[in-house]
Amino acid sequence: MPEGTHYKDLDNDLSQFEGTWKWQRNDSIVTIVFQKKEDVYDSDYNQYEDYLVGEYKFTVGNTVIQDYLSRLDDNTLIGLDHYIAGNTILHKEQQPVCDECAINQRQVFVYYQDPLYEYINSAMVLRHKVENGVEKMNVVFYAFNYYIRPTEESPLENRIPFGNYTFIKQ
Numbered sequence: 001m002p003e004g005t006h007y008k009d010l011d012n013d014l015s016q017f018e019g020t021w022k023w024q025r026n027d028s029i030v031t032i033v034f035q036k037k038e039d040v041y042d043s044d045y046n047q048y049e050d051y052l053v054g055e056y057k058f059t060v061g062n063t064v065i066q067d068y069l070s071r072l073d074d075n076t077l078i079g080l081d082h083y084i085a086g087n088t089i090l091h092k093e094q095q096p097v098c099d100e101c102a103i104n105q106r107q108v109f110v111y112y113q114d115p116l117y118e119y120i121n122s123a124m125v126l127r128h129k130v131e132n133g134v135e136k137m138n139v140v141f142y143a144f145n146y147y148i149r150p151t152e153e154s155p156l157e158n159r160i161p162f163g164n165y166t167f168i169k170q
Helices: 069-073
Strands: 019-025 028-042 047-060 063-067 084-090 107-112 122-131 134-143 163-169
Touching: 028 069, 028 163, 047 069, 047 107, 084 122
Parallel strands: none
Antiparallel strands: 019 028, 019 163, 028 047, 047 063, 047 084, 084 107, 107 122, 122 134, 134 163
16 A cells, blocks of 8 residues: 555444443453544554554552553553554454354454563454344454563463453443
């Protein structure tokens, strides 16, 4: 694509994830807040893109394990500077495969980072659905590429474990 190209979210696939989402199991809670950012300039490629950016909070019991929600208010962070960010639209048969998805249901791939374990190449695939009038977001957390642990004792997963989660829109 020529310099100055704009990758626009024409079908508003990113917009359906905007807002606050919560997952809870027993005393563990993950809260994610997403914002859609339009016309983000990428100086490396001299192009503009629309992004879904987010930050998160993870608590267990009364203990806050991670809380990066305030980073959404930091206007110096753009695009992939956020701990959750991306804009890649996936279809039913792309990895990770969604067996229950309709043939035309689109998913969004975003990068996910636990700043304590930056060496782990992590991602999330987001799937939006409405059940009985309740907006839900199915999320698959996973390592999307091989990585090298800094030491033998370095963890193999982020503090939020890899797996499937269902978040409820707040």
